[in-house]
Amino acid sequence: DSGVTQTPKHLITATGQRVTLRCSPRSGDLSVYWYQQSLDQGLQFLIQYYNGEERAKGNILERFSAQQFPDLHSELNLSSLELGDSALYFCASSVLPSGGPNEQFFGPGTRLTVL
Amino acid sequence: SQKIEQNSEALNIQEGKTATLTCNYTNYSPAYLQWYRQDPGRGPVFLLLIRENEKEKRKERLKVTFDTTLKQSLFHITASQPADSATYLCALTSGYSTLTFGKGTMLLVSP
Numbered sequence: 001d002s003g004v005t006q007t008p009k010h011l012i013t014a015t016g017q018r019v020t021l022r023c024s025p026r027s028g029d030l031s032v033y034w035y036q037q038s039l040d041q042g043l044q045f046l047i048q049y050y051n052g053e054e055r056a057k058g059n060i061l062e063r064f065s066a067q068q069f070p071d072l073h074s075e076l077n078l079s080s081l082e083l084g085d086s087a088l089y090f091c092a093s094s095v096l097p098s099g100g101p102n103e104q105f106f107g108p109g110t111r112l113t114v115l
Numbered sequence: 116s117q118k119i120e121q122n123s124e125a126l127n128i129q130e131g132k133t134a135t136l137t138c139n140y141t142n143y144s145p146a147y148l149q150w151y152r153q154d155p156g157r158g159p160v161f162l163l164l165i166r167e168n169e170k171e172k173r174k175e176r177l178k179v180t181f182d183t184t185l186k187q188s189l190f191h192i193t194a195s196q197p198a199d200s201a202t203y204l205c206a207l208t209s210g211y212s213t214l215t216f217g218k219g220t221m222l223l224v225s226p
Binding site for chain 1: 146147149156157158159160161164166204208212213214215216217218219
């Protein structure tokens with residue numbers, strides 16, 4: 001158990017809908033990262049927050065947004081969902097704010113299926 | 116653009132042998148390279164980190180090498196076991212950027 005929790009575990013929804021994925025980092029970790037993993041694309045970095053502030057942005061679509069709250073949990077909002085958004089979404093956390101000697105601890109993921 | 120290449124074909128080996136996985140990169144000057152293990156449907160788990168000025172790092176049955184001239188890292192599992200069967204991901208960072216992951220190589224260890 002990495003100490004990172006994600007809810008829900010599974011999510012099935014229809015095209016055009018909006019969903020929210022939730023992540024709680026390990027105790028003491030200030031950085032939260034969101035990743036999307038599909039079979040053909042591998043693990044794609046979406047966005048990072050550090051202590052409530054956006055720190056880095058990756059290949060995140062404009063239809064997606066995220067935030068980190070004062071208690072350090074984070075939410076990833078996906079809107080106007082398309083079939084291609086079906087994937088595993090992982091949250092990870094780390095102690096340090098940047099990409100130094102900084103291992104990341106991953107949650108169990110949320111499997112999103114868009115029908 | 117930055118590119119990380121890991122063998123997309125699964126590596127099949129027999130129990131007890133040494134598994135060697137390769138990670139090559141281009142257009143990148145990583146300061147740190149990490150290896151993660153991922154089981155199907157689960158989140159990646161950190162295994163080892165090696166710095167650009169380190170040639171080799173070991174942890175129990177695991178060994179990682181990092182050759183910045185060849186732009187390559189090798190990941191070895193000695194005395195492999197069926198429980199080592201998983202997908203192994205390499206990930207790089209320049210030290211200021213976030214991690215960039217390769218697509219991973221699946222390892223299958225048969226009894």
